[in-house]
Amino acid sequence: MVDEDLAEQFEQRRPRLHALASRLLGSTGEADDAVQETWLRLQRQGAGTIDNLDGWLTTVLARVCLNLLRARRTRGEQELGPLEGAEPVDAGPEEQALLADSVGLALLVVLDALGPAERLGFVLHDVFAVPFTEIAPVIDKTPAATRQLVSRARRKVRGRAPVPDADGARQRAVVEAFLAAAHHGDFERLVELMHPDVVLRSEGGRRRRSASMVVRGARPVAVSTRTYAGLAPSARVVLVDAATGVVGVVVAPGGEPFSVMAFTVVDGRISAIDVLADPDHLAASDATGRSVSRW
Structure with missing residues (x-):
């Protein structure tokens, strides 16, 4: 009883x-x-x-x-594979606003x-x-x-923790260039945008809930990010953390948060990409009180 x-x-x-x-x-x-x-x-x-x-x-x-x-x-780290998800569907302005207010990275990857x-x-x-x-x-x-x-x-x-360039507009320009290169499959442009020692860290996935995956080096990271090409149309550039000024991307097929990518841009090149691609992780980030803000 x-x-x-x-x-x-x-x-x-x-x-x-x-x-x-x-x-x-x-x-x-x-x-x-x-x-x-x-x-x-x-x-x-x-x-x-x-x-x-x-x-x-x-x-x-x-x-x-x-x-x-x-x-x-x-379970350790696994090799990075493509993100699994639905076909991209463009989200309208209202969905974008709701999305920006409801999703936060909150240093979960860190x-x-x-x-x-x-x-x-x-x-x-x-x-x-x-x-x-x-x-x-x-x-x-x-x-x-x-x-x-x-x-x-x-x-x-x-x-x-990301320490980005102070110039927010410059950060955004680099991230938008990344999205464009990934969408068009421009491999050399992707490599050009990366620092030689860039690191891509990813947590979770729809099928591999707790996987921790790491890729290092400009060319290997560029190869890995080409897997995001199909998701680029549903990606939106956002301010991931207003406190630090970190710029990122929210991928939301149909307006539902699928993944968040935080970019560390130093001297005009991407030195780190942190990807959060797990439904539970994304939901948990709301509890941290560090909302993603629209640019």
């Missing part, structure tokens, strides 16, 4: 727990599962033996998420570069202000070691 008082207390905390799980996992579907598992464990535990319900729920949810992240990590413990520590401490003393038992480290781990994760995030 369900303890109604306990259920009410849990429901009051569900939004925060789901927000935490979404940031940790980058997937609303997995976040739902993690929150539900936390509720089941709470039912088994009972409230009578819990002194601090908020702390207990955060710890249990974090452990559930950590196990999911570790399981995902064992967070996926962290190890499970690093990601958990970084999100718990830097996003949710959970003390190191509470994070440490979850990842089996001392508070001092946890502080060092989070500091290392923070440096990685800063190192991977």
